[in-house]
Amino acid sequence: MNIEIIAVGSELLTPDFQDTNSLDLTRSLHDLGLSVSRKTIVGDHRQDLSLALLNALSFAELILITGGLGPTGDDLTREAVADALGRTLVFREDILAGIEERFRLRGKPMPGPNRRQAFIVEGAEVLANSAGTAPGLWIEAGTKRLILLPGPPHEMKTVFREHVRPRLAARRQGFAARRILRTTGLTESEVEERISGLYPESDDIRLTVLASPGRIDLHVAAFSVRDEAGASAKADALTSELRPKLGTAVYTEIEEEMETVVGALLLRSGQTVATAESCSGGFLAHRLTNVPGSSNFFRGGFVAYANEAKIRDLGVPAEQIDEHGAVSAPVAEAMARGARIVTGADLALAVTGIAGPDGGMPGKPVGLVFVALSSAAGDHSLANRFFGLREGIKFQSSQKALDLLRGYLTGIE
């Protein structure tokens, strides 16, 4: 069965807007074992929209259309679908009453143009929109099914979840299971080399590697025509083969950030942390304090860009900076130790390096970053060389520091 998604809206053809509805629908359909075969974006022109619908009707059995159900004259999806199917539009008093009620509850009269939203394609089933005025429509035409959804993302998601998903679930083509292994510390080619023998050959399971600076995700998607357990079993089997190849590089198996993982480890162990940052400039503290409830484990942070700040706030010995330079292992460790002692935290992380674009020097290039961890048991640091732009280097620096703490808390190191 071919499935096509059509996103309607002239704004989606300008440089200002990315169509996000199609990706969201793709994910929702995947969970029902349904794959998308084509996506089309078309503007608010009746002729263009009708042509796109005719193309879709000759290609796909299931067609999802988002947008163009609003109240204005630009919103032509209802008309174009009626054209393409050779049907008429019919006025529904009950829909109008619902729209009027919605405005009444907000203490406003219904603007005249909203009346257009009470017209539906002849024979369509109405999908009530609890998040807005435009109802969705479910249309059966021979072997074809057309589903019209409102364009605003939260309305689209609401109508899909409340009405489309249950109806499609009854017609599902199978079951999907997804797994994710989120890694750090390996390059993309290291990951590829380790898993090279494990790319699945079969059509019902897929492995995708998504690389970004400081993080590489492995996505496993498995399908079963029979049941959820079958899909899960396939996904788990591949994931179990991948896991030992990646070892401790895997920091989570759900879609969460490193700071969430580290925050949970800190809470579980009852330990507290502080930060001392030079080149990461507060980003490490920002990530740790993104975790809800971080006030329970975060004892405080210092952004010590200048050498005087390292000396004054963190007690880094001036002679150490003179001897090794601010970007060095001894200074990183002294910064971490200082932050730990000043704040009374159990642990402290420090970052010092050169984020660029300027500031590189012979022997200390842009991207050279030391991260350090201090605990009552002692201090430890790692030298790293990161590549990319300033913000990418800041991210990788904070990621490495958090990973150092993860290693400590899980006993990896």
Place this chain on the structure above:
Amino acid sequence: MNIEIIAVGSELLTPDFQDTNSLDLTRSLHDLGLSVSRKTIVGDHRQDLSLALLNALSFAELILITGGLGPTGDDLTREAVADALGRTLVFREDILAGIEERFRLRGKPMPGPNRRQAFIVEGAEVLANSAGTAPGLWIEAGTKRLILLPGPPHEMKTVFREHVRPRLAARRQGFAARRILRTTGLTESEVEERISGLYPESDDIRLTVLASPGRIDLHVAAFSVRDEAGASAKADALTSELRPKLGTAVYTEIEEEMETVVGALLLRSGQTVATAESCSGGFLAHRLTNVPGSSNFFRGGFVAYANEAKIRDLGVPAEQIDEHGAVSAPVAEAMARGARIVTGADLALAVTGIAGPDGGMPGKPVGLVFVALSSAAGDHSLANRFFGLREGIKFQSSQKALDLLRGYLTGIE
């Protein structure tokens, strides 16, 4: 003239990938006065791809196709285009030599499958790819033009910039001029109310409002069939009408962040700044240190989540916290003053508030945030109520603090 963009790749139909090439091409085409009429995404299936091409040939005069030019058997764009046009593929010795040379320079032998990339559609003009192995192709077929571009974004951009842009510029349909007014401090409905009379009626100029928490952008896009000056004049005329309606809420007229604006103001005035953060958790320092060269104006930052840190590191009087609470105007001002004095900076910003999701209390709800600015001339604070999730509240808090500094440095307040 209708223009269609076709993005080819089965991965673009999975939940894991967003097609970004089409948006990038849309922007590049807009700069040449060319508007996109339809976008299609199709998988690596010869039949689906051929059908999409036939649909495109019956709709558009200019068709840009990205992806499917790689070396593997999945890469079928060359074949499908040849099918759709009724042409053959021809082998080009010179392209093969170029690909082999590219591998040789990297000290690797060319893998066998790359030979496929030396085949071109009969009659096509080759667009050399200086960023990868797959050349682009420019094909004229009657009144139709097809442009094949490699899928990897940096290769697509390179081939477009080096070969497609100059060729299209000769056939440009007009000239585009874009302006942006980036604002903060107003709600979306306040912006809409202020500019309500200024939405252009004409087809050759467009005004778009893009709202996100803490920032609302107004985009103006104007077109002229004649010349760049004509487009610029139209864009400038509307921008000049918008500007006084928005007043000091406009913080920049280019695509740059608030911290870049503030960093430039600091550098120009020769003043330095420090930060003291509670609920923004280092995000304010992070934004300031995102500015290249920020070591010239950033004197240091404190992430003082706990009351003890506010007292110890920033010298906030304990009795002030007891009397007013940590989330209060006096404490915000004391934090800023403390950061300024400790670091010796000319100016300091402080943020204290409740980012949520927990921590709200009667009279001090989640989203209540005080920002303060301290200078030698005195201290000043603002109470704010922000809405959204934790990270959104952190962003809005930092945005407001930076805006307070902008006001001070430009003499707005």
